Amino acid sequence: MSSAAIDHAHDHDHHHGPAKGITRWLFTTNHKDIGTLYLWFSFAMFLLGGTFALVIRAELFQPGLQFVDPNFFNQMTTMHGLVMVFGAVMPAFVGLANWMIPLMIGAPDMALPRMNNWSFWILPFAFLLMVSTLFMEGGGPNFGWTFYAPLSTTYAPDSVTYFIFAVHIMGASSIMGAINVIATILNMRAPGMTLMKMPLFVWTWLITAYLLIAVMPVLAGVVTMMLFDIHFGTSFFNAAGGGDPVLFQHLFWFFGHPEVYIMILPAFGIVSAIIPTFARKRLFGYDSMVYATASIAFLSFIVWAHHMFTVGMPLAGQLFFMYATMLIAVPTGVKVFNWVATMFRGAMTFETPMLFAIAFVVLFTIGGFTGVMLAITPADFQYHDTYFVVAHFHYVLVPGAVFSLMAAAYYWLPKWTGYMYDETLGKLHFWMSFVGVNLLFFPQHFLGLAGMPRRIPDYALQFANFNWISSVGAFLFGFSQLILLLVVIKCIRGGKKATAQVWEGAQGLEWTVPSPAPYHTFETPPDPSLIKAQ
């Protein structure tokens, strides 16, 4: 009896610090370690996907074919999209969720730590599988990240099967991650942390997790139907066999539209944390922010066919999806107005996280404006599948989702590493990214309006000027990201010691633990008096 007690005590001691060496990372069930793994993985994917993008922009620098053949060009656009969406943006948000949700709600860890380990470690294999297709006979997937059938089935390269399995694995990883987030938030909040006191990052992730659970199975279903069409003679999407290529698009976008909100809702949460901190003023309209997020999530399920205005839906269908899409701009607008009202009459300072957050508000809103334009169906006939759409979704995803991730990295780096990052380098990174991203994507609006289709490796001469500018912006933006790498490495290795509070105006439980956050936090619940309304 007593020896068992001693053993147990010993065991307990053992678990206080991380294991040594590679096994720490392979077998870890610690939310902070897993968060770190996710973040590094997503950064690596960001650089890989960025390299693919630079191949695309190099080819488009001038009219004519210079560097790659059209088939490889299509593989680059496809891989760029897939790697950025599934490899960079989504895992980065999961990484932040792992690190921050337990710290924000006063929980000792995620609810399902072993599944947490598993959901990360299957990801590298999924991407290995997917990227390896580039080296296979016949080349990798070349049908766009939206992989419309029958280009992705009857007419696909053989490697499509690897792509399908990779998507299955990514989907499984996302679903496990989402279950974990929901279980953690619903069950592990510290006493006193009521739902309406949760930081918005927690709220937005809770809603995102439900979106993930709802739509990832649809994605799994659609790729499985592809698999059957390719290998088992079914004709889900093959018109010659009685199937329906348009059905593919309905299924894909039923997943795809919520997916774009999966990539932006957590970003809303991050920005809602950072702006009040540096404006030194409480977030304006917390309740309305929560309701707006929930309405966006609901509406995101009934707008999918706005990606399909040109497939020849009946008039009634077109009108329904047009109205629903216009409607989604309303709660999105409410969010932007609330952020601006938070800054209004605050006492602002402009450290790097705040710069990224403000740029997010402005540039994401520009993406929202073009979104509303795209909702106008007759006008969308002109915009659809042109660079105007490319500009739209890159504005919401790059200076939108990706800037929010950078803001988050700068904001929480001191908490993660215990050191302040180099502010000068941070600002340099911001300004280079800001100029780069606008040079890169703003001219694409003009290209689209003037008639340049997307996904083409070569273009007519009247598109030469803006393509040239866009490519210059791409290289500026791309190489600026190495500054972020430098900042992070420097910050891990040392610097000015960070206090627990880190930022003068920061609110919330994560700032009550020391910096760096100890390996185990909130093993006993925090004092309820520390939990304040946001």
Added chain:
Amino acid sequence: MLSKAKLWLSLAFGALLMWSAGAHAAWELNMPRGVTQISRETYDLHMTIFWWMIAIGVVVFGVLFWSIINHRKSKGAQPATFHESTKVEIVWTLVPFLILIAMAIPATRVLTAAYDASESELDVQIIGYQWRWEYRYMDDDPNAEEVSFFSSLATSREEISNSIDKGENYLLEVDNPLVIPSDTKVRFLMTAADVLHAWWVPEFAIKKDTIPGFINESWVIVEEPGIYRGQCAELCGMDHGFMPIEVHVLEPADFEAWYAEQQQQALQVAELTNAALSMDDAMAQGAEIYTRNCVACHQGNGQGMPPAFPAITGSAKATGDIGITMDTLVNGVPGTAMAAYGRQLNPIELASIITYVRNAFGNQTGDMVQPAEVNEFIVGGQ
């Protein structure tokens, strides 16, 4: 820090200005107004929603930047404590909502009009292929000679590979343009033979997917005779960027004349199919057809890009039984990029290209096939 940013900006714009001085290409910023009633209404919708967005942007960004400039800690600003107001929330929910309703009304009207394809005076079927278009005129008289033809990129491979200067309509020019009359309601019935494509001419404000197994409708009444250009707008594989659209809009009388001439030519093809083709003619015409249709995959030297695109030189299909060569050309190889040319080329052209691949690129079968034989092969159910 700010000054560094300004430095970058001015560098970027300086470079831009210098470069643009010597540039020839346009700086087109906006959508064309187009040449149909619907295209103009679409343009107006686009501009209306654009100005609404600008107006909202001015207000929102105005407040934002005003706050950034005035409410900074370095200027001694003290943070206010307000953090909610139901009244304000209601206002900024309702106002955008009303603006959107104001937009939805004209958008609904234009969309409804664009969907009314009834009472057309001329119907043309548009079929998308990897990577060209087919146009078929649907004559009211079922006994009339059918006018139908394929329309492929006319820009040379040399221009694309930068070995010669690019022409004015680089990548936007075709061998056989679609021809339609002005001031006439023309209905397009669109479908595809392989993967999805989308037929788009910006000046008409028409973009419609062409989908295998489906027939989509669209229509135009073009007021201005002229030449209008567009491109395929749905990713359709390797040469998606190389299947442009060119439409010649003629005065109705000119169109009638053109149409009669096409019917005449169709008759002639039928006659020539029964005439004998000489080896020299076959080889000359075959070389032309090869350049237009085959070079993209099988390459100028006939070596292809194995394994996806096999070589012609020494190929069993090109040098073995002539029936197999014929079958490959006429029916394509299902599941690969090798298209079925049976409909895309007429029997004379088919006979030429079959003869050509059997006798060019080092292949020396020395045999040939006659148009009539090819025709028999096609008509005889292959």
